[in-house]
Amino acid sequence: MSPAAPTPRRVARAGLRLRAERILEVLIEGVIRLCGVSAILFVVAIFLFIFREGKDFVFDSLKPGEFFFSPEWYPDSVEQKRYGTLALVAGTAGVTVLAMLIAVPFGLGAAIYVAEFSKGRVREVLKVTIELLAAIPSVVWGFIGMLILNPIIIRLFHAPVGLNALNGAIILALMSVPVIVSIGEDALKAVPDSYREAAEALGATRWQIVYRVLLPAAKSGLLAAVLLGVGRAIGETMAVLMSTGHAVHIPTSPLDSVRTLTATIAAELGEAPRGSEHYRALFTIGMLLFVITFAVNLTADLVVRGVRRR
Amino acid sequence: MNPFAQSPHSRGLRRREGIARAVFLCVTVLLVLPIVAIIGMLLVRGLPAITPEFLFSEPRQGMTAGGIFPALIGTLWLVGVSLAVAAPIGVLAAVYLNEYAREGWFTRIIHLAIVNLAGVPSIVHALFGVGAFVLFLGMGTSILAASLTLSVMTLPVIIASTKEALSAVPMSFREACWSVGASRWQTVRHVVLPNAISGILTGVILQVARAAGETAPILFTGAAFFLPFLPQSVWDQCMALSMHLFVITTQVPNVPPRITYGTALTLLGVVLVVNATSVAFRYYLRRRKRW
Numbered sequence: 292m293s294p295a296a297p298t299p300r301r302v303a304r305a306g307l308r309l310r311a312e313r314i315l316e317v318l319i320e321g322v323i324r325l326c327g328v329s330a331i332l333f334v335v336a337i338f339l340f341i342f343r344e345g346k347d348f349v350f351d352s353l354k355p356g357e358f359f360f361s362p363e364w365y366p367d368s369v370e371q372k373r374y375g376t377l378a379l380v381a382g383t384a385g386v387t388v389l390a391m392l393i394a395v396p397f398g399l400g401a402a403i404y405v406a407e408f409s410k411g412r413v414r415e416v417l418k419v420t421i422e423l424l425a426a427i428p429s430v431v432w433g434f435i436g437m438l439i440l441n442p443i444i445i446r447l448f449h450a451p452v453g454l455n456a457l458n459g460a461i462i463l464a465l466m467s468v469p470v471i472v473s474i475g476e477d478a479l480k481a482v483p484d485s486y487r488e489a490a491e492a493l494g495a496t497r498w499q500i501v502y503r504v505l506l507p508a509a510k511s512g513l514l515a516a517v518l519l520g521v522g523r524a525i526g527e528t529m530a531v532l533m534s535t536g537h538a539v540h541i542p543t544s545p546l547d548s549v550r551t552l553t554a555t556i557a558a559e560l561g562e563a564p565r566g567s568e569h570y571r572a573l574f575t576i577g578m579l580l581f582v583i584t585f586a587v588n589l590t591a592d593l594v595v596r597g598v599r600r601r
Numbered sequence: 602m603n604p605f606a607q608s609p610h611s612r613g614l615r616r617r618e619g620i621a622r623a624v625f626l627c628v629t630v631l632l633v634l635p636i637v638a639i640i641g642m643l644l645v646r647g648l649p650a651i652t653p654e655f656l657f658s659e660p661r662q663g664m665t666a667g668g669i670f671p672a673l674i675g676t677l678w679l680v681g682v683s684l685a686v687a688a689p690i691g692v693l694a695a696v697y698l699n700e701y702a703r704e705g706w707f708t709r710i711i712h713l714a715i716v717n718l719a720g721v722p723s724i725v726h727a728l729f730g731v732g733a734f735v736l737f738l739g740m741g742t743s744i745l746a747a748s749l750t751l752s753v754m755t756l757p758v759i760i761a762s763t764k765e766a767l768s769a770v771p772m773s774f775r776e777a778c779w780s781v782g783a784s785r786w787q788t789v790r791h792v793v794l795p796n797a798i799s800g801i802l803t804g805v806i807l808q809v810a811r812a813a814g815e816t817a818p819i820l821f822t823g824a825a826f827f828l829p830f831l832p833q834s835v836w837d838q839c840m841a842l843s844m845h846l847f848v849i850t851t852q853v854p855n856v857p858p859r860i861t862y863g864t865a866l867t868l869l870g871v872v873l874v875v876n877a878t879s880v881a882f883r884y885y886l887r888r889r890k891r892w
Contacts, residue, residue, distance in 0.1 A: 316786045320701070326690050327697025330714040330760065333753050337721060340732035400628030408625055419880060420633050426876040427869060428814025429723070430843045434850055434865045435639055438858075468632060496614050498621035519720075526722025528817040529843075533851060553724045553817075560731075560821055577728040581721060588720035592713060 338581060345574030352568055353575065364539045366559065366569040374572045376579070381541040382456075382549035386531060387524045389460035389545055390467065394524075395517055397464070398471030402516070405472065406479040407501055425469035429529040436462045436534025450546045454536035457545040462530050467520035474519055478512020479505055511594045518591035526584050528553040552580050643866050650863025664827060664849055665856050669864055674831050675744075675839030676871070679819060680812045682748035682835055683755065687812075688805050690752070691759025698760070699767040700789050719757035723817035726754045730822040745835040747823025754818055755808045762807060766800025767793060799886050803879050810875040814868065816843040826852070842868045 342349075352374075357363075361375025405417050440461060441453035448457075482505050490500045506513070536548025537558065550558075556573050563570040607615070654668060661667035702708045730750030740746040770793050778788040794801075816824075824844040832839040846864045849856045 316784060319786055323693045323697045323701060326693035327702060328711065329690055329694055330711055330718050330756065333756065334714045334717050334721075336733060337718075337725065337729040337753075340737065341725065341728050344728070344732045344736070397628055397632050400625050401632050404625035404629040408622055409629075417629060417633065420636060422880065423873065423876070424636055426810060426814075426872055428816070428843055428872055430814070430816040430847050431865055431869050434846060434861070435643075437850055438861070439639065439642060465635065496618040498618045499614070501621070522720045526720065526725070528722060528724040529847065533847070553722055556724045556728065557817055557820060560728075565736075574728055574732070577725050581725050584720050584722055584725075585717055588717050589713070592716050 338578070341574050341577045341581065345571050345578055348568060348571030348575050349578075352572075358575075362539075362541050364555070366563070366572060372568065374568075376552070376576060378539045378541050379550055379552045379555050379576070382535070382539075383525060383551040383553070385542045385549055386456050386459045386463060386535060386551060387521060389456055390463035390524045391517070391521060393460060393464035394467045394471060394520055398468045398516070398520060399475055399513060401468070402472045402475030402479060402513075403501055403505075406476045407497065407505065421469050421472050424465065425473075427466075429466065429527060430533070432462050432466055432530035433533030436530060440534065444546075448546055452536055452548060454534055454548060455546050456535060456542050456549045459531050459535035459549070459551075460545070462534050463524045463527055466527060466530060467523045470523050471516045471520040474516035475509075475513050478509040478516060481512060482508045515591045515594040518587055518594065522584050522587040522591065525587065526553060526580065528557050532557050552576055556580075640869075643862065643869060646858065647862035647866030650859045651867060655860075655863055656867070659829070660827065660845075664845075664853050665860070669842065669845060669867060671828060671831055672840040672842045672845040672864075673867075675824070675828075675844075676813055676842040678744050678832055678835075678839050679748050679751060679823070679841055680809055682744060683751035683812050684805065684809060686749060687752035687755050687759055687808060691756050691804075691808075692763050692801060694756070694760045695763035695767055696789055696794075699764050700785065700793060715757045715760055718753070719761075721754075723754065723815060726750055726818045727821055729753070730818060735822055741836070742821070742823050742825075742838055743836045744823050744832055744839050747819040747839075747841075748835070750818045750822050751812045751815060754815065755811050758808045758811055759804050762804025763797075763801045766797040766804065769800060770796045799882065803882050803886070806875060806879040806882065810872050810879070813875065814843055814872045816841075816847050819844060842871065 357373065357375050359375075359380075360377055361373060362378035362381070363373040363375045364378060365371070365373040401417070401421065405414055405421075409417060436458050437454065440458050444450055444453035444455070444458055486504050486508060487500055490504045495503070531551050532554035535551065535554065537550050537554065538548035539550050540547070542549045556576055559569070560573050563573060656668060656673065657670050658668035659670055660672075698708060698711060702711070727750065730746060730753075734740050734746035734749050735742055738746075740749075774792050774796060775788050778792045783791070819841055823838055824841045825838040826840075826844075826848050828838060828840050842864070846861070846868055849864060850861050
């Protein structure tokens, strides 16, 4: 096929098409740039819109002493409404700490096993299984807590109710383990092979390498893994709502029923009339949660950054 | 005396090595075992309930009988609409980060925003959805509001996986394209995206799985407890599988376990099948990679 002869008309048309393409390209690049910053826009928007709904509570009816240090959360009371979040914070903290006591040893242990001791098909199977764990929706976890774990806990501990902090913690542990394993494994993998080779050349056993070389070298990556697990546990809603038993008080034992910050919002927002003090108080709790998880994630990210820079 | 005999010290080392290996194996097995047990239990109790009749009929008698058809359709609506919004934004955001932006403080902030967006609790996303979409933009509780909330929530998944797929395209491909005079967008459009498309799809599929399983973000933005009819447009409310499971396990008394287990297994099945597709896809890609 011979190229068309460049008649003046063809040249003009080609020029026009070129210009149209340029304009299109500039437009598209604008859209791409906009999408690029969308994450920032959304994070800012999330805070602004929650603030917008909750600000009247913050400025008009918030008593910091009560909000932060009173365990009394009685938003429905007729004569004396109280908005103390201490019991809810304690519930969140209790369940999270308990969950981490289970999840950190198991998660880091599994991460070490997957990264350093297993190989080939076993490793692939383990990784896929743990990924599977991450895929189970939180409402299914809640269902498992209510229908499967509940009777087991009642039987094992002779507890009057099986829906309690321990139940929630086990569920949360299973939910945050995949995060800890996958980030932890990345952290271990990021340690240069030359470290392993050097240790092996000195006659170190695998366990000595893990214990003396890899753990110190991957310390901050592993810490970040744990922090991200904590972030996931604090923010989890449905599973905790369904499995912790929903009693507002400061827990004194793992077998106490508790209520978390997230569960409170999920349980009460539907019933709080729009614009009421209660409704705005729930948005204020949302702000509190946003700030807490923001801080945890930021710390985790800074820790990871620290590793990379080195 | 045998010069190659093990000294007591090295024997101790080997024993410790064996112990360490056994301990880590135990920990991992203890972690995997409950998962297998739980899924097995759900299968045993839920599988008999899953019949065509259960999947394709409506709940009856105050949700204590009948099937889950409207919830399935609702989930389909929610996932579809959220996908239509989140996929283009997420992919283009990743294109920006990987192909346009120069590494610096600005991309660092974007990265931080993505990490935080991924870490915001789902119930806080729900509050955002109520404040922004339901109230401020006046969408009311509708499929649209719920789907948009889901989109914002799943955006980080798409961005992260797309970015990975894009950065797997070798730099030489781009350089070759630039050297014949193509502009940045032409390179992206004709070289980078076609070569990364399967990796991008993997991420999009993952988003679908995540959106299908979420409950908290749709709780107050568009999912209904019970609707006798199917949604007709994005302005309607709808039922959703995840919400339905929550409702029949916590809000409605005396639902026969057959139905709750059946619903739980269906939801789990949907999510796992979608996830498995993504994993299989990734394997297939790794096999087929040409560079």
